[in-house]
Amino acid sequence: MRILWRNVRLFIEGALLSYIALFRWLQPHTYLASKIIMPLAQILFFTLMGIFASGAQNAAFYAVGNAIHIASVNGIYGVTMSVGGDRWSGALPYIFGTPANRLALFSGRAFFHVLDGMLGVMVGLMWGVLLFGLDLSHTDLGGLALAILITTFSTSGLGLLLGCVSLVSIETMFINNTAYFLLLVFSGANIPLAAMPAWMQGVAWGLPLTRGIAAARQLIAGASVPEVAPLLLGEIGLGVLYILLGYTLFRWFEFQAKRRGTLEAF
Amino acid sequence: MTLQTLKQNLRVAYAAFVITLRMNAPDAFVLFTIVVQPLVIAVMAMWMLVERGAANALYVVVGSGMTGLWSTLLFMGGNSINWERWTGTLELMVGQPTPVSVIVFGKNAAVVFQSLLSMVGSYSVAAILFRQSLVVEQPLLFAVSLILTTAAFVCFGLVIAPMFLLSPAVQHFQNALEFPVYMLCGFLFPIALLPGWTTPLSYLLAPYWAARALHGTSTGGASLQETLFAWGMMLLLGLIYLLISGWLTERMLYKARSEASLRLE
Numbered sequence: 001m002r003i004l005w006r007n008v009r010l011f012i013e014g015a016l017l018s019y020i021a022l023f024r025w026l027q028p029h030t031y032l033a034s035k036i037i038m039p040l041a042q043i044l045f046f047t048l049m050g051i052f053a054s055g056a057q058n059a060a061f062y063a064v065g066n067a068i069h070i071a072s073v074n075g076i077y078g079v080t081m082s083v084g085g086d087r088w089s090g091a092l093p094y095i096f097g098t099p100a101n102r103l104a105l106f107s108g109r110a111f112f113h114v115l116d117g118m119l120g121v122m123v124g125l126m127w128g129v130l131l132f133g134l135d136l137s138h139t140d141l142g143g144l145a146l147a148i149l150i151t152t153f154s155t156s157g158l159g160l161l162l163g164c165v166s167l168v169s170i171e172t173m174f175i176n177n178t179a180y181f182l183l184l185v186f187s188g189a190n191i192p193l194a195a196m197p198a199w200m201q202g203v204a205w206g207l208p209l210t211r212g213i214a215a216a217r218q219l220i221a222g223a224s225v226p227e228v229a230p231l232l233l234g235e236i237g238l239g240v241l242y243i244l245l246g247y248t249l250f251r252w253f254e255f256q257a258k259r260r261g262t263l264e265a266f
Numbered sequence: 267m268t269l270q271t272l273k274q275n276l277r278v279a280y281a282a283f284v285i286t287l288r289m290n291a292p293d294a295f296v297l298f299t300i301v302v303q304p305l306v307i308a309v310m311a312m313w314m315l316v317e318r319g320a321a322n323a324l325y326v327v328v329g330s331g332m333t334g335l336w337s338t339l340l341f342m343g344g345n346s347i348n349w350e351r352w353t354g355t356l357e358l359m360v361g362q363p364t365p366v367s368v369i370v371f372g373k374n375a376a377v378v379f380q381s382l383l384s385m386v387g388s389y390s391v392a393a394i395l396f397r398q399s400l401v402v403e404q405p406l407l408f409a410v411s412l413i414l415t416t417a418a419f420v421c422f423g424l425v426i427a428p429m430f431l432l433s434p435a436v437q438h439f440q441n442a443l444e445f446p447v448y449m450l451c452g453f454l455f456p457i458a459l460l461p462g463w464t465t466p467l468s469y470l471l472a473p474y475w476a477a478r479a480l481h482g483t484s485t486g487g488a489s490l491q492e493t494l495f496a497w498g499m500m501l502l503l504g505l506i507y508l509l510i511s512g513w514l515t516e517r518m519l520y521k522a523r524s525e526a527s528l529r530l531e
Contacts (some may be wrong), residue, residue: 033440049315174297190313
């Protein structure tokens with residue numbers, strides 16, 4: 001019981017400190033730019049392009065898809081920078097030198113980004129309501145909040161995996177940017193999955209966000225939670241899978257770095 | 267300005283052009299903004315616009331290529347002075363006799379020249395991946411439009427670079443400036459979709475006129491008068507940008523020297 005409590009404390013404190021460390025340089029206008037205005041601009045751009053392509057009656061498809069995709073601002077950029085930041089700030093030797101539970105420590109890097117990511121998605125949906133008349137009157141709002149939570153969780157799982165890559169690569173931003181934009185294509189945020197070739201659909205279903213976006217669209221259209229439960233369970237499964245993959249990689253890097261003495265070498 | 271001074275300035279601008287090309291070539295971030303991002307946008311736009319018959323493939327090639335032009339200018343051109351500060355060479359740049367804006371001009375020209383690759387990438391996506399037949403309807407006018415576009419973008423970059431240095435608050439919004447310009451300049455959809463109050467803003471942006479000229483000449487959708495008007499606007503705005511950038515650069519240098527903050531962020 002004491003060990004469990006110690007690990008929970010490690011998880012929470014590690015998560016909080018990692019989040020504060022990442023955003024220590026942030027001022028309100030930086031947060032405003034990256035978490036409010038940039039997502040708004042992205043939602044506007046793709047939704048207007050969608051309207052140009054297929055008419056205003058389809059605006060909700062693009063507004064919802066892009067609002068949910070905003071989860072990857074935290075999930076990809078935030079989490080990756082939290083994990084990679086340990087290396088950049090020179091904290092990695094101390095972290096690997098402690099006897100702390102690695103899973104609690106590693107997964108804690110994503111915790112606050114899941115919460116912050118949820119907020120980002122909600123702001124995105126709010127833009128959809130205000131600017132494109134997104135109709136939430138038939139929506140189970142609790143169910144939608146659950147779908148958003150699960151989607152930000154699974155996207156953060158991918159972020160943890162990519163964060164591990166940032167421990168051995170200096171091209172973190174290239175990897176993050178590419179992942180972020182590829183999710184825009186493959187997640188179905190802007191292109192209906194049915195319109196994609198079979199190989200792209202295969203890739204799409206292996207990525208986070210795809211099921212989350214599909215579930216959110218159905219919930220907003222009036223579906224109930226049990227109806228979208230398979231999608232949500234699949235999204236949780238993917239999130240867990242990505243976290244485990246990331247954790248395995250994290251432990252492997254720790255082992256290799258200690259063995260070769262390359263803890264801070266790029 | 268004497269002929270000799272002009273020659274010296276051109277030599278320095280060319281040197282800045284070459285060194286920037288060489289420094290950017292292995293930069294993964296440049297690779298992303300010039301190649302990856304425009305390609306991804308091209309793929310989505312091909313699906314969203316061309317497959318549904320809302321626009322033809324050349325419209326998408328030009329529009330997504332221009333997104334690469336703007337993103338590269340915003341991040342690389344916008345930081346062209348800041349970059350010198352980060353690497354500790356700003357004092358040397360300011361201390362030598364050639365005006366700073368000449369060096370920034372050379373650097374921005376390199377950035378815009380490199381980012382023209384975005385168009386090649388978008389063209390390849392449309393031609394190879396989507397098997398579109400791509401024929402530029404007015405090749406000569408398109409070529410002139412492309413040259414003027416390059417010049418207009420370079421001049422626009424000359425305004426952004428000192429502005430980012432003068433006001434860190436503006437630079438904090440750098441990431442957020444990417445998509446608004448895509449929209450305001452009508453790269454991939456007409457500005458008529460935006461609220462009416464944004465139209466004057468579009469008219470003040472040379473990339474908007476560049477998009478009009480390139481879209482019009484590539485698809486053959488613009489008359490000669492419309493193309494000439496867009497060229498005229500690019501030239502006029504380019505000139506205005508040069509004047510503004512000269513004033514901003516002077517202010518930036520005065521502020522940095524008087525506050526002894528040349529190296530400080």
